[in-house]
Amino acid sequence: MTMNLTDEQKDIISFDENMKISALAGSGKTSTLIEFAKSRVKSTFLYLAFNRSVKDEAIEKFSKKGVENVRIETAHSLAYRAVAIPYKYDVKNYKTADILEIPESLEKFKAEDRLDNFIFCKHIMKYLSIYCNSSAVKVTDINYLESCTSEQSKAFVTENYEYLEMAVKKILKKMDHGDIAVTHDFYLKKYQLLSPELDYDYIFFDEGQDASPSMLDIFLRQESKKIIVGDTHQQIYGWRGAINSLEQVDFEEFFLSNSFRFSQDIADLANSVLSWKSNLGEGFSKTKITGLGEYFPEKEMEGRAILSRTNIKLLAKAINFVSRNPKTKIYFEGNISSYTYADSGSSVYDVLNLYLQKREYIKDKLIKQFKSISELEEYIKKSEDNELGVLLELVRTYRHELPRLINAIKEQQAPTKEQASMVFSTIHKAKGMEYDEVELLEGFLTKTSFTKFLEDDKKDSEAFSKIIEEINILYVGITRARQKIKLPLEILLSGSSSPQIILT
Numbered sequence: 001m002t003m004n005l006t007d008e009q010k011d012i013i014s015f016d017e018n019m020k021i022s023a024l025a026g027s028g029k030t031s032t033l034i035e036f037a038k039s040r041v042k043s044t045f046l047y048l049a050f051n052r053s054v055k056d057e058a059i060e061k062f063s064k065k066g067v068e069n070v071r072i073e074t075a076h077s078l079a080y081r082a083v084a085i086p087y088k089y090d091v092k093n094y095k096t097a098d099i100l101e102i103p104e105s106l107e108k109f110k111a112e113d114r115l116d117n118f119i120f121c122k123h124i125m126k127y128l129s130i131y132c133n134s135s136a137v138k139v140t141d142i143n144y145l146e147s148c149t150s151e152q153s154k155a156f157v158t159e160n161y162e163y164l165e166m167a168v169k170k171i172l173k174k175m176d177h178g179d180i181a182v183t184h185d186f187y188l189k190k191y192q193l194l195s196p197e198l199d200y201d202y203i204f205f206d207e208g209q210d211a212s213p214s215m216l217d218i219f220l221r222q223e224s225k226k227i228i229v230g231d232t233h234q235q236i237y238g239w240r241g242a243i244n245s246l247e248q249v250d251f252e253e254f255f256l257s258n259s260f261r262f263s264q265d266i267a268d269l270a271n272s273v274l275s276w277k278s279n280l281g282e283g284f285s286k287t288k289i290t291g292l293g294e295y296f297p298e299k300e301m302e303g304r305a306i307l308s309r310t311n312i313k314l315l316a317k318a319i320n321f322v323s324r325n326p327k328t329k330i331y332f333e334g335n336i337s338s339y340t341y342a343d344s345g346s347s348v349y350d351v352l353n354l355y356l357q358k359r360e361y362i363k364d365k366l367i368k369q370f371k372s373i374s375e376l377e378e379y380i381k382k383s384e385d386n387e388l389g390v391l392l393e394l395v396r397t398y399r400h401e402l403p404r405l406i407n408a409i410k411e412q413q414a415p416t417k418e419q420a421s422m423v424f425s426t427i428h429k430a431k432g433m434e435y436d437e438v439e440l441l442e443g444f445l446t447k448t449s450f451t452k453f454l455e456d457d458k459k460d461s462e463a464f465s466k467i468i469e470e471i472n473i474l475y476v477g478i479t480r481a482r483q484k485i486k487l488p489l490e491i492l493l494s495g496s497s498s499p500q501i502i503l504t
Contacts, residue, residue: 001144005035010255011039012032013032013035013036013039017253018249018252019228019253019254020227020229020254021230021253021256022246022256023232023256024231024255025230025270025476025479026261030058030230032063032256032473033229034229038065038067041069041159042069043202044199044201044202046202046224047204048073048078048205048206049073049206053339053434053487054074055072055077056213063455075188075214076188078196078468079188079191080184081430083190084187085180086197087178087187088180089182091183091187092181093183094125094181095343095365095366096118096344097347097365098363098387102180103119104167105120105124105170106120106167107170113417115378116392116452118147119156120160120167121349122159122161122384123153124164124167124171126147127144128172132185132186132362133185133188134213135213137193139168139172141167141261144161149462150341152379153382156382156383168280177365183436189437190229192214192215192217192220196218198218200224202225202227203219203226204229205223205229207229208244208245209246211230213262216245218358220482224367228251228296230244230245234431234472234475236473238469244502257287259292260292261293261482262291262481262482263295263500264290264291265291265303265498266293266478266501267288267289273471274289274471274479274485276365276447280468281391281463299483301437301484302437303423304423305422305425305430305432305438305439306321306424306439307320307426307477307480308424308426308440308443309441311394312390313442314441315425316397317424317441319408319409321424326412328422329412329420329422330413330422331416331419331420331423333380333417334429340391340406341391342385342388342390343387344387344388345366345389346364346366346367346388346391347364348402349361350362350402350494351376351391352403353367355373376392380457389425427473427476430476430480433480434481437483437484438478439478439504440485444470444473445467445473445491446490446493448490450467483500484499485502486503487504489503
């Protein structure tokens with residue numbers, strides 16, 4: 001059975017050249033790509049998904065519609081089969097402490113300052129990741145200093161840039177020769193540099209607004225007809241090197257601006273937030289989102305979620321929630337453990353034991369090296385290990401009570417999202433999700449703080465990028481809602497007469 005297509009969808013399906021599709025929240029981008037492929041049953045398609053969860057969801061959706069001419073992969077899954085397997089690479093998720101065990105990474109600091117060793121290793125990991133995710137051929141093509149934001153970090157990197165660059169080159173060489181385990185980013189980078197040829201008639205490139213330059217480079221080099229899809233307003237991963245690939249390609253542009261997720265009231269709210277960009281010269285006037293979804297006033301809210309800008313505020317809300325609702329089942333997007341561990345492998349319990357000076361209970365190799373909380377804090381500032389900074393903030397907020405509070409949350413955790421009465425998530429983990437009712441906590445960009453930004457005479461390009469990403473984060477939060485949205489009044493500074501929009 002053929003779905004009822006909008007005029008925008010019909011225009012996309014009938015077009016047969018390279019194109020980019022700006023698909024706003026809930027606008028049926030996957031359904032459109034399915035119909036595009038179904039209309040060309042004799043052609044072969046490759047669908048490049050942003051990550052594993054997007055890939056799995058796409059496989060399910062295409063399969064349900066009986067589409068058999070589309071192969072669905074991530075760039076990493078293609079690279080793994082083409083590089084990691086034939087080269088017999090051992091693949092590893094490196095933690096900061098692991099870099100300590102590679103002698104070449106510590107040529108300058110090994111016999112000198114102990115704390116500098118850890119800072120140096122954290123910057124090596126970040127430098128490696130930035131290079132591997134870039135389109136650059138050589139390490140020297142990267143200006144790593146541009147990725148540093150804090151003054152302490154900039155000072156450390158400036159003083160030690162030559163050694164950092166040398167260490168990164170040596171580690172990459174060891175990985176290439178198979179002397180040490182490789183990272184997932186490494187084998188993707190090698191795949192890009194090998195200039196692979198993908199033999200398909202068409203290639204779909206999803207979530208183009210958050211792609212890495214290396215993924216985009218692989219995509220653009222292909223002879224296939226290319227369709228890149230994304231939403232500029234959902235670009236929220238700039239902090240980890242993602243680029244808006246939609247702005248990098250000169251393809252014919254099409255729009256999917258009709259959202260089937262929510263009604264016009266929520267669409268108007270999303271548009272009002274996006275309109276702030278018009279003050280920044282972002283060309284927002286190109287298109288606006290139209291809400292085609294239905295609002296059911298008497299509907300029982302089946303999926304309810306509390307979304308936060310930060311881990312700290314989310315966990316604080318969850319702690320308060322479980323204390324007031326001791327029998328209510330909850331669920332954390334990405335699992336509760338992902339909120340109490342840093343990417344470095346350190347846990348909140350390790351940081352707590354350091355804080356309480358119970359060093360004998362510390363398990364993590366990195367945290368074990370610090371003599372005090374002040375030393376850990378110095379490391380965080382100079383290395384920009386923000387996730388570890390979040391754990392330290394948690395410890396300082398709840399102290400001795402932290403284990404008991406986390407256990408209370410775990411006891412009320414439902415096995416699946418469907419069994420939970422309330423979902424907790426940061427915006428980044430909720431991206432791509434949708435819920436009947438959404439509550440946004442304090443901590444998002446507000447109209448007052450945005451106005452202050454406009455009045456600031458010292459704003460630079462970095463500040464502009466950050467404020468745009470903050471607008472996008474708020475937009476993503478609002479557009480997760482199908483029926484109702486609750487948000488602090490301070491965000492908008494104005495009331496709403498809609499029963500779907502509740503200002504708290």
